[in-house]
Amino acid sequence: MRTLITAAALSLMSCASWADPLPSWADTETKTAIISFVERVTDPASPDYVTPADRIATFDNDGTLWAEQPVYFQLIYALDRLKEKADADPSVLTSDTLKAAAEGDLETVAAGGTEALLEVLAVSHSGMSIEAFQDDVRAWLETARHPKTDMRYDEMVYQPMLELLSYLRDQQFQTWITSGGGVHFIRAFAEAAYNIPPEQVIGSSGPTEYADGDVMKLPGIDFVDDKEGKPVGIDSRIGKRPIFAGGNSDGDFAMLEYTTAGDGPRFGLLVHHTDAEREFAYDREGHIGVLNRGLDEGPDRGWVIVDMANDWTQVWPE
Incomplete structure (x- = not known):
């Protein structure tokens, strides 16, 4: 009986080791780069090994984890x-x-x-x-429903990114959102949508005050968690430099730069919206999700540019 149990256990372990952690990602260099990085930083025998306490991953929200067109x-x-x-x-x-x-x-x-x-x-x-x-x-x-897809807005999350978040957490990463959007807005749905708890959401915030048993929202803006504000927010809330950062626009450039400027293994990822048929195609022009500097400088910095049309076999969850 012991032999049979051991054999079954080994078989299950073997199947688990071969399971595809990113099934909605096409078998491209992008997927290979992500998995290779995660395997290197989680293998105790690897020279790039990173202890679980330092496995911090930060992600923009709009255009990175869910859609952002025609407006936020x-x-x-x-x-x-x-x-x-x-x-x-x-x-x-x-x-x-x-x-x-x-x-x-x-x-x-x-x-x-x-x-x-x-x-x-x-x-x-x-x-x-x-x-x-x-x-x-x-x-x-x-x-509320989206004007083009008629989907709920919280259904317009990206299945490949959900898989990436899950894969990282399975490998003992902390997954954080750091967004230019309002922190209280994102906290309202982040756990249900992404399995990211509210305490791991960083966002723009306005003044608040305590009154009669409640914290009240006041007019105004205290902190903008966008562009150069993102590293500041990360330092203030997390207290550690991430080793993995994902974004989609030049508003995320400083976050990726801050992440990949640290010592040791680092990973910067930019989602490039190239799929007009399944989602939206945009980059250098417009007012939402403009991506110029990231496209120009990202490859030389070693950042991975995700081509949505070619790197993702599926966009929305089924």
Whole structure:
């Protein structure tokens, strides 16, 4: 009996060792590079071995873990709520950006980039407790639908990236989100969508205050977790330099640069949106997810550029 159990156990171990950890990734150099890196840093016999405590991976959210076109999904939520506030009190529309947002002029708002988004968020997200805000976000996600796909926004997460997150966690990595989006917005769904707990989400944040048993959201912006703010947020919240970072735009450049500038084995990954048929195709032009410097400098820095059309056999979860 002992022999049979041992043989069965060895058979299961052998099957597990051959299981594909990234089944929605095509068998390309990109997939090979990811698996090779993970195997090197998790093998105690490898000169590149990294202890589990230092296996930190950080990921942008918009355009990296879920879609971001035609505008950031949080902005669509914010526009819905801003319209409600403006209907009740038009005096909240104190700028051209806010007036355009209340009128549903996405092109004008998108042209303002992250700054315009944050201005809309500062008005639309304030005046409620964090718990009430996150309940409202989850309720919105239940009913809101994307204008092109008619999918729930939290269904438009990338299956290959879900697999990558799971693979890294199976190999004792911590997986963090570091996003220019609002920290409380992302925390409302990150655990359900990505299996990333709220305490492992870093994002832009506004002022808050404690009052009568609740933490309340106030107007304004305290910290922008985008571009050069991402390494600052990572240092403040994690206290360690990541060894793996994933993004999709030049807003993530500083995070990848910070990650790969450290000693020892490092991995930088950029998702390049090349698939107009299954998702969206964009890079150097536009107001959302612009990718210039990453394409120009990334390869020479050793970063892996994911070609969505060729490197992913599937985009959305089934």
